Amino acid sequence: MISSFKDFAIGVIASLFASFITSYAIQFIQLGKNFKFKGILNTIINYRFFIYWGLLLIVFIIARWFIRKKIEQSQTPYPMIMSIGSNYDLEGDVEGYGFKWRVHADVRRKNHISNEILDINAGMINGPYCKNDYREIKISRTYFGRYKYKCPKCGYKRILLKNSWTLECEVKEELEAKYRRTRVNS
Numbered sequence: 001m002i003s004s005f006k007d008f009a010i011g012v013i014a015s016l017f018a019s020f021i022t023s024y025a026i027q028f029i030q031l032g033k034n035f036k037f038k039g040i041l042n043t044i045i046n047y048r049f050f051i052y053w054g055l056l057l058i059v060f061i062i063a064r065w066f067i068r069k070k071i072e073q074s075q076t077p078y079p080m081i082m083s084i085g086s087n088y089d090l091e092g093d094v095e096g097y098g099f100k101w102r103v104h105a106d107v108r109r110k111n112h113i114s115n116e117i118l119d120i121n122a123g124m125i126n127g128p129y130c131k132n133d134y135r136e137i138k139i140s141r142t143y144f145g146r147y148k149y150k151c152p153k154c155g156y157k158r159i160l161l162k163n164s165w166t167l168e169c170e171v172k173e174e175l176e177a178k179y180r181r182t183r184v185n186s
């Protein structure tokens, strides 16, 4: 869809440019010495499709800018200080948003008798990895600013509104919440 939209946009620009060169410019040259405002006005009226295309293009550009901005605003902000890797109590793989993630966590609370983990603090997280072959996912942006996640090996692909940092935070919070829920139920 994206590539076809690009082709369409390029086609529009090309046709605009071609029509401008062939007719619009020539008409201006012909106006020459007896340059009149009315002449320009007539030219504009005659080539109003040119203006329509231009307006359509401007609307597209504004819509794109607006959508990209909205998507960026909806992301989890980056912390002021990034925590540096340290030794964690736990390491495990989880699945989230269609990817695999490797989570490193610290145990916050344990049941003293059964030794069951009651609360964790998810620290570092690695990923996203492909759910089929564990390859590191490559991230790019689509035309309207969505995030495209693609496995370079098997081609597994997902398009999401969230960037990888936002996904990491969500996966961490989801995991912590899971431990909290088990505590409540037990």
Ligand SMILES: [Zn+2]
Residues within 6 Å of the ligand: 130, 131, 132, 133, 134, 135, 151, 152, 153, 154, 155, 156
């Ligand atoms: Zn893969």
